[in-house]
Amino acid sequence: MHAVQYDSYGGGTSGLKHAEVPIPSPKKGEVLLKLEAAALNPADWKIQKGMFRPLLPRKIPHTPATDVAGEVVEVGQGVQKFKPRDKVVAFLIHANGGGLAEYATARENLTVARPPEVSAVEGAGLPVAGITAHQSLTQAAGVKLDGSGQQKNILITAASRGVGQYAVQLAKLGNTHVTATCGVCNIELVKSLGADKVLDYKSPEGAAPTSPSGRKYVMWSTALPASPGQLLSLI
Template sequence: MAARTMRAVQYAGYGGGAAALQHVEIQVPSPKKDEVLLRVEAASMNPADWKVQKGMMRPFLPSKFPFVPGEVVEVGPGVDGFKPGDKVVTWLGFALRYATTKFDGTGDPANVLITAASGGVGMFAVQLAKLGNLHVTATCGARNMELVRSLGADEVLDYKTPEGKSLKSPSGRKYDIVVHCTSSVGWSSLESNLAAHGKLVLLFAMATKEDLQFLVELVKGGKLRTVIDSRYALGKAEEAWAKSMEGHATGKIIVERDQVMDI
């Protein structure tokens, strides 16, 4: 029996950007002990992807970055709790339980600054902060200010204006928490706006099963909104890659599998 194959997009070395992506046919893996095989429904194009390609994340490699939703098609020996047909979402970066564990509007009030609030992470940070009863000041580009307000931000700063560059809250409040979603703002600008015992939150990947289930329930309940910037077929992954590298996406950039790619 011939081995099953599937289409994939990959690159073989550092550098090259979108032009270095290669469309290949690879063998469909068989799940080993304690593994499951997923049929990927879609993948989000994240800055981490092209930063790996640029060599900016070498200290974290080798590693796998399975930011995907999909369906279980096979389970390996020893797997408990999953079966073919299950819809799942896999590990993703989640560092937003930074101030409170209450997301019902009854948490302790605090002032939070969220930078790059119209990006894929920032949009979720704004919504979770409001569910946690926080006063949110957010930064983004002028064209996305109304969108960020619609997600719940109390104050929105255009990052290109003098006020936005200073990061100062229009209310004059110092920030108890800064959730830093961009690398373009230096520490000196953040430090001067932090309260005496304020906290700076950097984003790292540290999700648990409980975290993911928590987010899924919020989405199901209509409490967490996902904003899609654009969608691309797998055959146009290079365009999605280039779009992400431009750094001006509003929400998530999605690459979807072709319907003929069933395994």
């Protein structure tokens, strides 16, 4: 199958190479996916740069990307939730990667069904960005997404990016007033996601936003790293 890999640290995009590699076989508790979309995250270029060595990646050459969407084509021993032709979203774990290829294996417990109304591209953008936003809101900021908690004023920076877009929408499920910052060209987009107030981050007000209450904001959008296991709570 076709894959995109790198065989040394550094190099950025010029260090990526097209390669022909065997189609992997699913092990116990895994599914084999024919990939339809993959998303890249900051961790992917940091791993390539060597910022996490010797822990990551597990071996070289490495096929990057962990956030994927695709179709199940084969299931390993013990898999019960999925069958061939199921459409899914999966997280592949950073140690192994594998998302920039035609096929990849994923753990059953890090794979979820993809609803028909969610495209492969939309689904692939969910795992790391969505989990990070969810974890930041519920664990760091203490927002109750059922709206039952005390009202909070929340500032979400870089609100037009992956984590920011999820953070705005999830925050509005809770009892929150959301102030968001982004580039001027994305203000209408962020407003459409539900933010109560959207500021150009280059403007004087956007550079030093104030809370409606005059008190310190509860949350910044990059608060915590994500836990892969929380993928199941998001879909």
